[in-house]
Structure formats: C-alpha cells, structure tokens
Amino acid sequence: MSNIPSELKYATSHEWVRQEGNGVVTVGITEHAQDLLGDMVFVELPDVDDEISTGDDVAVAESVKAASDIYAPISGKVIEVNEDLEDSPELVNSDAFGAGWLFKVQLADEAELDALLDAEGYENSIDED
Amino acid sequence: MTNKTVLHAKHIEAGAKLVDFHGWEMPINYGSQIEEHHAVRTDAGMFDVSHMTIVDIKGSDAKAYLRRLVINDVAKLEVAGKALYTGMLNNEGGVIDDLIIYFFTETYYRLVVNSATRVKDLAWMNEQASGFDITITERPEFGMIAVQGPQAKAKVATLLTLEQTQAVEGMKPFFGVQAGDLFIATTGYTGENGYEIVVPEDQAADLWQKLLDAGVAPCGLGARDTLRLEAGMNLYGLDMDETVSPLAANMAWTISWEPTDRDFIGREVLTAQKAAGDQPKLVGLVFEEKGVLRTGLKVITPFGEGIITSGTFSPTLGHSIAMARVPRSVSLGDTVEVEMRKKLVNVKVIKASFVRNGKKVF
Structure with missing residues (x-):
C-alpha cells in the first residue's frame, strides 16, 4: 500500500495539498498516482500568476507510459512553481510528497480546503478504483 | 487464464510490477524502467523472454518448406547456427508474424516466433505443411533469457563452462x-551486444540468479520497448500486422x-505492390521539444496523412522518438506535423533507427 501522509489533504484525482500558513498551499501528486504513471519524463507546470479554479486542468505529468492531466484541487493564484522538475522530473517519482511538489497557490477561499479528502478518505477512494 | 513463465517466482522475489501481456503475467519493470533502460x-541487463515460442522444424523437406513459408530465403543459410530475421505472410501479403530462423542443417531449423501470435502462427504453419515431409514441434520445455548490453557477454562469460566458452568464442552477430x-x-532486441539464451526449464531460475549475482540488472517489458524502439526494431501488432x-x-x-523461381x-x-x-513506408520521427509522440497519433504531411505506429520517450536521447507509417513520397529529412494533445507540432522524419551500441545514430 502506498504511503498517504495524514497531515495532507487530497483530491480524488490524486493531487495532494499541504497548508503552509498565510493562505498558501503546496500542491503535488500522490505516491499512488506516480506509481500508476511510472517514470516521469516531462512535467508541464502552470505559469506563476495564473489564476486557477478547482477542477481546471493546470498541469501535465508525462511519463514513459502516458500523458496525464493534473487538476487544480483548489482555487487561487499560482505564486511559485517547482523549477527543479524541468531538469529532474523523476523527483515526482522518488519523492512525490516532498521534492516532487508541483506548484504553490495563494488560496482564494480557505474554506475550499474543507471539501478535500483527508488521508483516510483518499485511501478509501483509491480502494474503490 | 494467465500463463506464468518458469521465472515468475524470481520476478516476484525481485519486486517486479507484473502486467498481463497477451495472456502472460510478465514484469513491466522492477522499479524504474528508465534505470533498466540505462543499465x-x-x-x-536481462529480460525474461520465456514466453516467446520456440518451434523446431525437422524433416527431409524442412528447407523446401521454409523457402515457401517465409519471405527471406533460408537457402542463404549455409553455416550451422546462422540466423535469419524475416516475416511470414498470408495469401494477401500481410504479415502474420516476424520471426528468427536458426539453421542447424538442411533438415533441422529452429524458429522463434512471438507469443501473442503463437496460436495463429502454429495453425498457419501446420496448414502450410501439407505435402512437405516435416515435423513441427513446439518446445515449451525451455526458458529463455536475453542478456543485453556492452558488458553482457563478459558477465555471461563468468558463468560458462570451458566447453561453452569455447563454443561461443568469436561467434559473430x-x-x-x-x-x-x-x-x-x-x-537481441535492444541494439546492444549480448546473448539470447535458451535454457532447460529446471535450470532457468538458477541461471537467472547467477546472472543477478554477476551484476546483470533485471529489466521488464517497459525497458524492452524503449530499447527496441531506439534501435528501430519493429514490434508485431503495433508496427505491422496481418493488414500490413x-x-x-x-x-x-x-x-x-x-x-x-x-x-x-x-x-x-508483393511483386505487384x-x-x-x-x-x-515506415519511417522514424524525432521530436526534441517537451512532449511524447504516442502510438496512434495522426501524422500530417503534404502527401497525405500517416500514423504513429510506436512512439515513446527515448531515455538515451532525452526526447521523444517514434516510428510512423507515412505516404511513400515523404522523404527522409522532411519536417511533418503531428497532432499532439490538441495542437500541431513539427517533427523531423529520419530513417527508423535512433540508437545503436549506446550511441545516437542520426
């Protein structure tokens, strides 16, 4: 079974969200998701200052096997993207919850976080897949 | 029903991720297919190819039979052990399968055909055998391990007996x-030096373990596909089939x-065609920007449309490559377009060969 940290929030589309304080969150894809996709070869990220809304396809994770859309798990403004992924997309495989993070968002509405799954809820959603 | 090769337990032991491959439960990777590719x-690196089908053809008409069955001419084979790559066609000129034929004597040949096409291949071979004095015998009692890479032969050499060492010494490709x-x-199927080793079933796991101990990396079907595509080698079912x-x-x-005659x-x-x-024609495509050319994508050329038959990310080159079937008037060196994720991108047409012996060849 994949590692699912309990301090994070999750979307059923396999993104994770970490609260960094001051209404900022970090977004990535889960270990389960990277395991399904296999070796990552390109990661296309949104641009800094992009306004994104929950459910938008905002990034693409392209693995040896397939290209997969990544959806915004929350709404807000992109304030930083993980530039290390340009040269090292494999960080998403080796450290999905850490160095493989994708982008940071200044939330439009912190209450949106309540709509996301907790670790247990995400684990149940994977089991239903 | 899922078939398992004699090495199945060794794959599990090595942490393989297993997938269904035309009815066989086979390793897709043992962690990272890109690392396996680089190995x-x-x-x-080594691949379990025990699922492939070995068929021995014996009898006084073996040579005449194969001269009728396949498009290459086994009469060219005069030295014992020499192998030939070729195809077997249906009456409409479509490829039933591609295969390798090993020549032992004019009354004894060994064929290695694809596992996915095993049933129809054997049916066709038996149907064509009428009137020829031959026997067609499948040899499922063997496992097969492909050991490939610049150090493959040296690592295998450490496991061979003196007699075996002498037998393979100086053996040409x-x-x-x-x-x-x-x-x-x-x-092999990688564009590297190495061996394909047919081993009695009861010794296969032991040989696999000895190769592991000699530092040969286990590699799955994922790496096998990126390696063969870099080498410009066809995969049956994608790059050709019975309609091609x-x-x-x-x-x-x-x-x-x-x-x-x-x-x-x-x-x-074929003569009429x-x-x-x-x-x-089947050509190579190169795309050096972000994004991966995928199987099935449309190719747009001034001479009409084509299609990507196999596309992937090339771990050796660091960008995408593909094989595509395009109108014959398309020339090597041309730039054509591919419809990729709702946009058109420019790709370069080259000969379908990208990497050999670890080096870029275009």
Missing part, C-alpha cells in the same frame, strides 16, 4: 550454438527476391 545501454545444456545466440505489407513495415530488406507465400502480391510503388 542495458551502459552495462548489462546473429548466430546460435548449442553449448552443453544452453542454446546461446548472439541475437512488409514493404510498408520497413521489412523489404528481409525479402529475398532472388532466385525469381522461389514461390514463397505472398510473392505475387512493388511495381505499383504505392505502399506507404
């Missing part, structure tokens, strides 16, 4: 020799037109 390009219990061939002429699949070099299956159709010059 083969820079050192040595595309040969096979029975050496003790092992049939060792200088063939060998002329449209980069297999013209495997057709022996001479002597003109050899009546191989599909000859008439060649005269008409209207068959599409």
